[in-house]
Amino acid sequence: MSLQRGRAFADDAETLIDRSIFSDPALHRQELARVFARSWLFLAHESQFTKPGDFFTTYMGADPVIVSRQRDGSHKAVLNSCRHRGMRVCRYDSGNAKAFTCPYHGWSYGTDGALLSVPEEEAAYGDGLDHSAWGLAVVPRVETYKGLVFGTWDTEIPPLAEYLGGFTYYLDVLVDLDDEGATAAAGVHKWRMRGNWKFGAEQFAGDMYHAYSTHLSSMIAEAPNSKGIRPPEEGFQVGLPGGHGLGGYPGYPYWHAQGFSAEVEDWIGSMLERAAERLGPARATGAVLIHGTAFPNLSLLWNRWTLRVWHPKGPDAMEVHSWAILPKSAPPAVRRALLLDYQRHFSASGTWEQDDAEQWNYSANGSDGFVTASLPLHYGMGTGREPNKNFPEFPGTVDAVYSEINQRHFYRRWSELMAVPHPAEEAASGASSSGSLTSGTFASETPASETPAPQTPVTESAKAVIA
Ligand code: FES
Ligand SMILES: [Fe+2]
Structure with a gap:
């Protein structure tokens, strides 16, 4: 089984993933140009x-x-x-x-x-x-979107808010809860680990399925704090055009299950009530947003007040930058509690972070052998299901909480971008005379994609003047 036309999928039904996308050095070089130089x-x-x-x-x-x-x-x-x-x-x-x-x-x-x-x-x-x-x-x-600063080398992709599209509806629940907005806690955690960057991005986009297995020991250790409060049985995944995705549960008072003081619990509860007036209840109190990824490599955890970027470091390693993003209006005791909660679970010292890192480390190890590389991976969870109608106000395609719809959205977008060579690749290989890296320009014309137009089209050119 081998990649065709730069697709991540190993089958026409788009339920199998070719493992080479996690390990092939040539594909990695291509995605730096075709995915990263063409995205916000x-x-x-x-x-x-x-x-x-x-x-x-x-x-x-x-x-x-x-x-x-x-x-x-x-x-x-x-x-x-x-x-x-x-x-x-x-x-x-x-x-x-x-x-x-x-x-x-x-x-x-x-x-x-x-x-x-x-x-x-x-x-x-x-x-x-x-x-x-x-x-x-x-x-x-x-x-900038509500305090979040983005850059792109591509002069022709849509403006940032349009690129993020329906994802902003959910992003606001982290960065626009009240008039004061959000602030980054001082200091950014940075660490490197084994594993392709897409392992992190796709898991945060759509994988609630791993939680009770990967994080079981952490959950058991935290059980005394939970007071028996657990997520409802039926949650959701939301796949969005452009490869973005997120997941969560119907609203429940999760902040009472984290070992916070009564002062902190009261503040979070009342803040979410205020947010429901501002943003509408569907996304503020009607749902607890948990995990999400804005394509390609920005991921969030709403309930842990954090976002992170998965920077590629070769095909089998990544450098993670992780921020605590806190409500600016939170009093010092609340900020400290939320910061410690984030650090205990995620960041370089977090137990849940280390749970995930272990899986990606050995997943990388399981994709670089000769025989393993020939066996595609199963990404078919939730195919053929009726849409989840429990969240009618949500933008995007909504499915059950255990679904790989978001991973499939992610890899469809990845495939669309990978199918179109970046002009700088042609210039660098001498295939184009209209521009070259040494002249200080990436520009030249790109053939149109054979794939259906995504919400954010692959641009005709990515003119990144570097002088
Ligand atoms: S490398 Fe010579 S001045 Fe920077
Ligand atoms: Fe996890």
Whole structure:
């Protein structure tokens, strides 16, 4: 069984997944171009930047970037790679800077990427170095959704809110609960682990099925806090156009099952009541949203007040960046309780995080052998079912809580993008004469996709001017 036309699916019914998508180095190189350079990618939360010059370093796909606040209050992202020999011009996780000076030979760049100065410029280059052509590559589009800062290399995909589409209906339950909105707790947890990035993204998109197996020992340890409060039997998964997905349960008072003090429980309960007036009850109190993924690699846990990005590090490893996203209006005792609850369950120290990481580690290990690689994986849960009619206000296709509808949505979008070569691939291989990576441009024309048009179409070109 082998991949055809860049599809993730190994069958026409789209219920089997070819394992090579988790292990093949060539496919990994392709998805950096075809998926990551053509999607909106989460960069940071606005609350990480309070002053001009505040910066945060992260990745877009495998490309290191610096995100910073400019004097006009906007955010800019630039490639963290010197134009002279490629050295990282900034090796800090975050901070404040007026300029980034490359440690190798000392070229100095503004936070907007402009090349400001070059040591011994006259002796080294005479007047032969055009500063305007040798700045850091600037990410051409940066947009914000209610405090969440995203960037994309693709100049032609729809604006961010349109790209997120129906996912924003659910995202608001984390970032728009009241007038004050959300804030990121200081510090971003970062760690690396074995496993393809898609293991994390697809699980958070649609896999409630693993919870009682993978997390059983954590659940048993926490049982004394739960007071017998459990999720209802019948929950939901929601698959959205564009590959986004999420899942949860009908509303139940989950915050009484987490060992919080009465003060914290009261505040959460009343805050959700206020949110129901603001957002409508269907998504605020009528449902408890649990897990979700905005395609490709931003995932959330509403009930643990966190979001994270799965950065690819080769086909079989990822670097996770994880934030605690808390209601700004929460008093200090509530913030502390929510932060500790997040850290106990998720982040590098979380028991549930380690439960998941163990599965992805050995799933990676189970896909790189010769025989294992030839055996497709079963993604057929929930096919042929009638839609779940219990949540009529929800945007998207709603199914039962145990379903792989969201994983199938995710891999359909992945396949649509992977089916269309990125112009930079052709330029890099010499197949195109209209642009090249060395000229500082990704641009050229792309053949139309053979697949049906998704909500967010694969763009005709991804012009990312990097000078
Ligand atoms: S690599 Fe940056 S100045 Fe030489
Ligand atoms: Fe999990």
